[in-house]
Amino acid sequence: MMGSLPDRFHALVIGASGTIGAAFVDLLRDSPRCASVHGLHRHSTPRLDFADENSIADAARKLATGPRYHLIINAAGMLHNQSFMPEKRLADLNYTQMQAIFQVNTFGPALMLRHFTPLLDDERAIMAMLSAKVGSISDNRLGGWYSYRASKTALNMLIKTAAIEVARHQKNSVLVALHPGTVNSRLSRPFRGEIIGRPANDAAADMLRVLDTLTPSDSGSFKSYNGAELPW
Numbered sequence: 001m002m003g004s005l006p007d008r009f010h011a012l013v014i015g016a017s018g019t020i021g022a023a024f025v026d027l028l029r030d031s032p033r034c035a036s037v038h039g040l041h042r043h044s045t046p047r048l049d050f051a052d053e054n055s056i057a058d059a060a061r062k063l064a065t066g067p068r069y070h071l072i073i074n075a076a077g078m079l080h081n082q083s084f085m086p087e088k089r090l091a092d093l094n095y096t097q098m099q100a101i102f103q104v105n106t107f108g109p110a111l112m113l114r115h116f117t118p119l120l121d122d123e124r125a126i127m128a129m130l131s132a133k134v135g136s137i138s139d140n141r142l143g144g145w146y147s148y149r150a151s152k153t154a155l156n157m158l159i160k161t162a163a164i165e166v167a168r169h170q171k172n173s174v175l176v177a178l179h180p181g182t183v184n185s186r187l188s189r190p191f192r193g194e195i196i197g198r199p200a201n202d203a204a205a206d207m208l209r210v211l212d213t214l215t216p217s218d219s220g221s222f223k224s225y226n227g228a229e230l231p232w
């Protein structure tokens with residue numbers, strides 16, 4: 001697994017308490033080629049909470065004393081919580097929901113791009129952010145899910161923009177937006193996720209296979225779990 005990374009590679013998973021995040025951690029831990037996998041979440045050490053701006057820089061500062069990472073995956077994200085479900089119509093839009101969704105899906109990952117890209121290994125490194133196909137503007141046929149869609153579209157733009165900048169001084173780094181497909185998880189459960197979603201382990205294994213094929217020329221792209229390039 002991840003044969004394109006150096007033997008004894010180091011990996012970091014953000015959102016490791018989530019369904020897909022935990023599956024990435026398990027698969028990487030089982031890989032004999034992986035020297036270390038660090039899983040961060042709101043209750044880990046160090047802790048990382050996208051609702052707390054300082055926790056992102058603090059976590060990066062603490063990890064900077066360790067080895068450089070060959071693989072960093074962000075599997076945190078939010079579609080709904082105890083107080084709200086995705087908006088079905090314009091009449092549902094409000095600041096509280098939009099701010100909460102953008103904080104987790106867009107602003108937190110943006111600061112991850114700021115603070116964690118310097119931790120990538122110079123020889124070969126991949127940073128993947130879990131995005132979503134519903135963030136594709138050209139693929140939007142059904143409407144609805146306003147803040148989730150827009151938060152992932154904005155995330156994609158941030159990744160693309162960061163990829164251009166990072167390529168100037170870290171030529172071997174690959175930054176990508178990655179769609180996991182529909183996965184049976186806490187996030188998808190209210191939307192028949194148990195019926196239409198795949199097991200998180202299958203999705204994570206598929207995504208690692210795709211990541212393994214990526215080269216710096218793929219940096220700034222939007223990929224699906226099956227390797228297909230997704231339209232913006």
Ligand SMILES: NC(=O)c1ccc[n+]([C@@H]2O[C@H](COP(=O)([O-])OP(=O)(O)OC[C@H]3O[C@@H](n4cnc5c(N)ncnc54)[C@H](OP(=O)(O)O)[C@@H]3O)[C@@H](O)[C@H]2O)c1
Nearest residue numbers: 015017018019020049050051076077132182183185186187
């Ligand atoms: N499941 C799907 O069908 C599907 C489809 C397309 C895209 N995705 C994307 O895949 C990613 C993983 O989703 P999942 O299905 O594994 O969902 P999940 O099981 O609900 O996991 C979500 C993760 O996000 C974390 N999170 C939430 N708020 C946070 C915050 N303020 N700071 C830091 N972490 C926070 C959660 O932490 P806690 O454990 O502390 O709550 C958890 O680790 C998300 O980005 C999602 O948008 C999923």
